[in-house]
Amino acid sequence: MDRKQYEDMSKLMARKMGAHEPEYFSLPDGTRVIKCQPCEGSGVCDRCHGKGKEKNGLFSSQTCELCRGTGECRACDGEGWFKSL
Numbered sequence: 001m002d003r004k005q006y007e008d009m010s011k012l013m014a015r016k017m018g019a020h021e022p023e024y025f026s027l028p029d030g031t032r033v034i035k036c037q038p039c040e041g042s043g044v045c046d047r048c049h050g051k052g053k054e055k056n057g058l059f060s061s062q063t064c065e066l067c068r069g070t071g072e073c074r075a076c077d078g079e080g081w082f083k084s085l
């Protein structure tokens with residue numbers, strides 16, 4: 001699957017529909033999915049921006065609390081979208 005293609009599609013839809021409505025779109029195979037809001041379809045952790053680490057006070061960096069170091073959005077596991085229910 002081509003994730004970049006899905007990202008471009010969801011960004012296009014975000015512009016058309018506004019960012020706060022749940023956004024549905026269909027994958028090329030016909031599966032209906034909802035764009036992930038926390039990462040806005042990027043699949044990248046919103047907190048560390050994919051680095052897996054974050055700056056924190058005395059420590060130069062520590063494992064990102066949101067993604068636990070994976071750098072992927074925890075809401076969608078890095079996919080950028082969910083299967084609709």
Ligand SMILES: [Zn+2]
Nearest residue numbers: 045048064067
């Ligand atoms: Zn993170």
Ligand SMILES: [Zn+2]
Nearest residue numbers: 036039073076
């Ligand atoms: Zn996400």
